[in-house]
Amino acid sequence: MDLQELSLAVQDGDDKKVKELVNLALQSKVSPENILNEGMIGAMSDIGEKFKNNEIYVPEMLMAARAMAAGMQILEPVLVETGVKPIGKCVIGTVKGDLHDIGKNLVKMMLKGVGIEVVDLGADVPSSEFLKKAEEIGADLVCLSALLTTTMPAMGDVIRVFEQAGVKDKYTFMIGGAPVTSSYAKQINADYYTPDAGTAADVAKDVLVRKAAN
Amino acid sequence: MVRFDKLAYDSVDDYIYGSSPKPIKTKKGLVIGGGEIYPELNFTLPTMDVNESTIQDALTIYSEMIEGVLKRARELYAPGVVIEFETLPPFTENPQWGIEATKILLDRMNEYHAVHGLKSALRVTPNDLREMSRPPVMRSGKYLEGVLEAFEGMARDGADFLSIESTGGKELNDEALMNADLKKVIFSLGVLGCRDMKFLWKHIVEIAGKHGAFAAGDSSCGFGNTAMVLAEMGFIPKVFAAVVRVATVPRALVAFEMGAIGPSKDCAYEGQYLKAITGMPISMEGKSAACAHLSPLGNISASCADLWSNESVQQIKLLSDMAPIVSMEQLIYDCRLMNQAKKKGLGREFRDMLVDSDSSLDPRAYVLRPDVAFEISKELVKVEDSFNRTKLGAQLAIEKIRKGYEDGALSLEKREVPWLNIMERQIEEIPDNELEFYDTIKGELDADKWLPKEYGLE
Numbered sequence: 001m002d003l004q005e006l007s008l009a010v011q012d013g014d015d016k017k018v019k020e021l022v023n024l025a026l027q028s029k030v031s032p033e034n035i036l037n038e039g040m041i042g043a044m045s046d047i048g049e050k051f052k053n054n055e056i057y058v059p060e061m062l063m064a065a066r067a068m069a070a071g072m073q074i075l076e077p078v079l080v081e082t083g084v085k086p087i088g089k090c091v092i093g094t095v096k097g098d099l100h101d102i103g104k105n106l107v108k109m110m111l112k113g114v115g116i117e118v119v120d121l122g123a124d125v126p127s128s129e130f131l132k133k134a135e136e137i138g139a140d141l142v143c144l145s146a147l148l149t150t151t152m153p154a155m156g157d158v159i160r161v162f163e164q165a166g167v168k169d170k171y172t173f174m175i176g177g178a179p180v181t182s183s184y185a186k187q188i189n190a191d192y193y194t195p196d197a198g199t200a201a202d203v204a205k206d207v208l209v210r211k212a213a214n
Numbered sequence: 215m216v217r218f219d220k221l222a223y224d225s226v227d228d229y230i231y232g233s234s235p236k237p238i239k240t241k242k243g244l245v246i247g248g249g250e251i252y253p254e255l256n257f258t259l260p261t262m263d264v265n266e267s268t269i270q271d272a273l274t275i276y277s278e279m280i281e282g283v284l285k286r287a288r289e290l291y292a293p294g295v296v297i298e299f300e301t302l303p304p305f306t307e308n309p310q311w312g313i314e315a316t317k318i319l320l321d322r323m324n325e326y327h328a329v330h331g332l333k334s335a336l337r338v339t340p341n342d343l344r345e346m347s348r349p350p351v352m353r354s355g356k357y358l359e360g361v362l363e364a365f366e367g368m369a370r371d372g373a374d375f376l377s378i379e380s381t382g383g384k385e386l387n388d389e390a391l392m393n394a395d396l397k398k399v400i401f402s403l404g405v406l407g408c409r410d411m412k413f414l415w416k417h418i419v420e421i422a423g424k425h426g427a428f429a430a431g432d433s434s435c436g437f438g439n440t441a442m443v444l445a446e447m448g449f450i451p452k453v454f455a456a457v458v459r460v461a462t463v464p465r466a467l468v469a470f471e472m473g474a475i476g477p478s479k480d481c482a483y484e485g486q487y488l489k490a491i492t493g494m495p496i497s498m499e500g501k502s503a504a505c506a507h508l509s510p511l512g513n514i515s516a517s518c519a520d521l522w523s524n525e526s527v528q529q530i531k532l533l534s535d536m537a538p539i540v541s542m543e544q545l546i547y548d549c550r551l552m553n554q555a556k557k558k559g560l561g562r563e564f565r566d567m568l569v570d571s572d573s574s575l576d577p578r579a580y581v582l583r584p585d586v587a588f589e590i591s592k593e594l595v596k597v598e599d600s601f602n603r604t605k606l607g608a609q610l611a612i613e614k615i616r617k618g619y620e621d622g623a624l625s626l627e628k629r630e631v632p633w634l635n636i637m638e639r640q641i642e643e644i645p646d647n648e649l650e651f652y653d654t655i656k657g658e659l660d661a662d663k664w665l666p667k668e669y670g671l672e
Contacts, residue, residue, distance in 0.1 A: 056629070059450065
């Protein structure tokens, strides 16, 4: 079965068609891993490229992400059954005292689009929650967002909590938000600052690929 | 409630910066909208954690900032300045801190008035903390009490203008913006936002009246400016953000219907419409607010402004001096030039240059054209209720943008154009009755994110 049709259905945001085609692909004995990589992640990669090239806007990306999620509802149990794992796991949230979550939600969408399992803790998240959830799911990445100059220091607090627990080095810390800079990332001992959601997904994927290679 | 059923101007020719039909005179004799445009300077702390152990440092920084900017205003012979103290959340969460900072600012402003004759006024803008509860609790509780306590204390101690960027409906609007879902934006703004404004501004107007302050207006910052910036980043269509801007007008107008008298808040670009409707002075921001955020409307936003603002700048050192001092200088020169143009009888020409230099390049600027604002406002005031005004505002904005594009008065990127039809179709699905609209849309709303009873629904 040609997975190009599935990829186009994801890109068009056609939930119904995506579900039909995932079912059809499974019935046709296409490997679940191929369905995921070529039909879903490939589609999101194409969508991301169109966004980077100023051909589409975020609403179209969100429609595609929702279509992918609809397909994943069917595909995920099969992936689990056959032992196919996500390329990595991530905990994401907006830090304590900050309620802004538009940017964080975009990063979440892009991370999912490259095949990362994402647990979203929401906004105004206490530092200890990041640690608790990261340890619980065995995360690879911890992604922190802040929009206010007064809440930026809370990103450092999160990292300190991991340091105090002696587990900081198990994780890669990525930070972002309007007032955040790469020098601030260095200052608080974060691993990466990324200026936008697309770059965040690229960096996250690179980190995970390198980690897998080691 | 005050009902605005006609425009405050007979002709768009009279609609110009520095002058408004209903000027305001402050305690120190500064007349806003009386002919001259004045700078409005907003400053904020450098990156720091504000808590019990750092609050004294923070207050010292406010003291240094106000001294620096007033000194520069005096050195440049500014005829008057407005200072905005837009609090960082800890200053509203702990109202006493906000009140203490207000006192520091006012003391120095009074001193400069007494010693140097510098006329000034203070706008205070506490945070709308109600969104700190998720889902937001709008009509009761500690967060509302904190906001009102901050207003009360600041007004009692002498603040001139009371403003806020209230957040009613924002809990649904953020997602609606990211999905470019105009139907949900209109619900968030026209139903939830307007209902909450009626509730909140009744309190603010009462506090202002009690202490001789001016209830000055509410910015749709979390709605219109979020859309503007998302479009600037290429996330959502610019035409969508432009339509959202016009849809924010009825929401911001509610403050004036409840008794606010201006000057409207700087980041409320919908002020361009509010002034046409109410005749009350407005503050605006543009090119000299690039220190806070980028925008496509740096000049046009000044065309009808009575105060000219920098939005906000951190206390950091630049090559010349501290950033708030730099901002003050920039604003003073902007205002000087505009006032000089008026003195020479060239005010209208200057206004038109500000307008024409931006309006053809971007729909977000185009909808701020005085003639466009006038024509849309004329239709909005014919409608009785805020919800239908919001819907109509969005419809008319689409029509104006389409016409501007077809006439060659406005450039649009190719990918923008289909969104005009998409938005029109979204509006067609909205019934004219507010409660009927609620019935049709409630199944699509995330029930975990909002509480209908906080808006008098259910």
